[in-house]
Amino acid sequence: MAFEAHLEMDGQVAKIFLKGQLDANAAPEFRDEVEKAAGNNPTRLALMLHDLEYIASAGIRVLIFAKQKMGGGVDVVAVSPQEQIVETLEMTGLTHSIEIIETLD
Amino acid sequence: MKTLTVPGTLEALDEIGEFVMDFGQGAGLEKKKIYRLRLAVDEISTNVILHGYKEAGIDGKLTFEAEETGEDITIRLFDTGVEYDPNEKANPESLNKPLEERPIGGLGVFLSIQSVDKFLYERKDGKNIHTFVVRK
Numbered sequence: 001m002a003f004e005a006h007l008e009m010d011g012q013v014a015k016i017f018l019k020g021q022l023d024a025n026a027a028p029e030f031r032d033e034v035e036k037a038a039g040n041n042p043t044r045l046a047l048m049l050h051d052l053e054y055i056a057s058a059g060i061r062v063l064i065f066a067k068q069k070m071g072g073g074v075d076v077v078a079v080s081p082q083e084q085i086v087e088t089l090e091m092t093g094l095t096h097s098i099e100i101i102e103t104l105d
Numbered sequence: 106m107k108t109l110t111v112p113g114t115l116e117a118l119d120e121i122g123e124f125v126m127d128f129g130q131g132a133g134l135e136k137k138k139i140y141r142l143r144l145a146v147d148e149i150s151t152n153v154i155l156h157g158y159k160e161a162g163i164d165g166k167l168t169f170e171a172e173e174t175g176e177d178i179t180i181r182l183f184d185t186g187v188e189y190d191p192n193e194k195a196n197p198e199s200l201n202k203p204l205e206e207r208p209i210g211g212l213g214v215f216l217s218i219q220s221v222d223k224f225l226y227e228r229k230d231g232k233n234i235h236t237f238v239v240r241k
Contacts, residue, residue: 024151025115057213
């Protein structure tokens with residue numbers, strides 16, 4: 001069970017594609033991509049979650065870190081997460097701060 | 106009953122996840138419940154590894170026992186790390202606060218306890234025993 005995270009810049013939009021199992025062992029890799037994204041001063045951060053199969057609280061903490069790191073002016077969205085991931089985002093109250101959308105315009 | 110013993114390192118989380126999911130599938134547990142059980146076990150295992158062992162400078166193992174009794178699937182986690190009752194960490198109140206005002210920690214324990222039908226902790230003979238139960 002592996003985890004992959006990679007950043008793609010699309011104009012001023014930073015897209016981070018997440019795939020596989022995001023547990024405490026994998027979380028630092030995700031955090032590195034968030035740091036890289038922040039370095040590009042995007043106007044929007046899109047977390048591409050379609051292929052993410054599992055998220056633990058360590059991953060949730062990186063999402064919180066991403067929101068804080070980007071600051072108030074940057075829109076952070078979660079794109080197309082799987083049902084169980086949505087459940088965890090809701091349980092942890094993250095949906096108050098990060099909007100879930102089905103597709104990226 | 107099935108058992109698994111792994112070293113107390115974060116690299117072991119993959120194997121722990123597979124063990125729980127395989128057992129859940131074999132017992133005919135539905136997909137959502139397998140996910141939640143795995144989440145519960147993964148979070149507490151992470152705490153044992155980071156707080157029970159690593160922070161305390163203790164080397165140790167995690168041993169799991171999984172069994173099916175009637176409608177219940179029970180997983181027990183045994184470790185020899187510092188005494189640590191996750192129930193004391195669970196504090197869902199902060200979840201309604203804005204991200205910036207939330208304390209770090211406690212989130213995993215909250216998720217874990219919410220994800221199973223029953224969670225028990227006991228300290229016995231120098232071991233921590235965490236019990237997770239889900240009903241089919």
